[in-house]
Amino acid sequence: MSWSKHERGGAEGAGGPRGYHHGNLKEALLRAALELIAQKGPAGFTFAEAARWAGVSPAAPYRHFRDRDELLANVALRGFERFEVVLKRAWDDGRPDALAALDRLGKAYMEFARTEPAYYSAMFEAGIPLSTSAELREAGERAFAVLRGAAEKLCAQMPAAKRPPALMVALHIWSLSHGVASLFGRGDAARRTLPMSAEELLEAGVLVYLRGLGLSAAGDRPPG
Amino acid sequence: MSWSKHERGGAEGAGGPRGYHHGNLKEALLRAALELIAQKGPAGFTFAEAARWAGVSPAAPYRHFRDRDELLANVALRGFERFEVVLKRAWDDGRPDALAALDRLGKAYMEFARTEPAYYSAMFEAGIPLSTSAELREAGERAFAVLRGAAEKLCAQMPAAKRPPALMVALHIWSLSHGVASLFGRGDAARRTLPMSAEELLEAGVLVYLRGLGLSAAGDRPPG
């Protein structure tokens, strides 16, 4: 194992590099970007400041990312990967039943948006075209696939005659989740004062929606 | 009427100013910003280029806007005002009945997002804190008030016992609309290939949701 090189930068925080070579600059830049995006939004983040944060010259990042956008795209990529993990864990293959699991899924969605606003905005609000890289698109697809799988399990337990297309259900739930997260999910600036938390709002909305689909177990009274 | 001054800049397109003074620079800058945001997104838009587009020096805009963000906020403000008009017209006080009017409202929402992407992104995706100015916040409230009024009319025609809070309904519909618009509503880059248009997706989602609320007239079969 090559200790002398790889131990550095990996767990060193903002300590800074020792020698001429940083040792783990790519990773350090990704982390710096994440931190800066969290502080000032995807627009406020600058390549040069990430370099500074990592303790290298402004030109160094170009050895690892073609340009600023590619770094942003890499943050988004990593975000989608983490998002998929989080959603998968919450869904847990629909155990113990699809409705309980879907409820966890919604909470996990909102929690991700709330606790990882930098990832979330890089993924959805930074204006990165998904066509940037196949990897990015596929990571996005995999995250969405979790939602889609959940929709399929839900639809499967409905009588075939009144069964809606699972893809449509997945898109509806995703849209509602993203809308709530995007409009009300983050702590500070753009928030409107709500009579309920974003999590509750989403949960209530999904319940109403599912009832509309005919899932009788889903909240038989209107929430309020 | 002061022809000699005000005719200029107002309808002159990119013709450029004639004398030392532009005559209607503020308006020209707002329009330039709108055009540039439409082309390159709120992040790609630059103050200097708007000035160039209006035919003035890079410092001139500072006579009308404190900084770049204030210009952006003014675009968003104007966007909310237009949005309110569009939504109000579509809602038309709920004529001939609330469901038909709500359907028009959803279509108008999506059409605004689609045909005025620059306004839409300035309003919702540019990261402008609503606290920027009271005017901005109030304009946003007025636009939302249309949705809220629609939700109230819908709820009013439900039996009081199973009547959900109108505010919650408005927030749900808004979130779903914004989610659909934001994820699938704009033409080119970030779009995913869908089995249906964004308008259809939203309409179907709202119908399911309303059915979940117990509005029996709302789509008695699951859409597909």
Add this chain to the structure above:
DNA sequence: CGGCTAATGTAAAAGCCATTAACATGAGCT
């Protein structure tokens, strides 16, 4: 009409950022 003043523009400069090109260092392999 003639002149004052405030509004509106311009020019120039400082400071930051992105990006590139030429050069430097040293890690890892042979």
Add this chain to the structure above:
DNA sequence: AGCTCATGTTAATGGCTTTTACATTAGCCG
């Protein structure tokens, strides 16, 4: 030990933002 390539640095270019000092002129007042 020496080679070579990955990884950094320095320096330079060009653009953007914002400020300061100065220029022009529109509108008003006598």
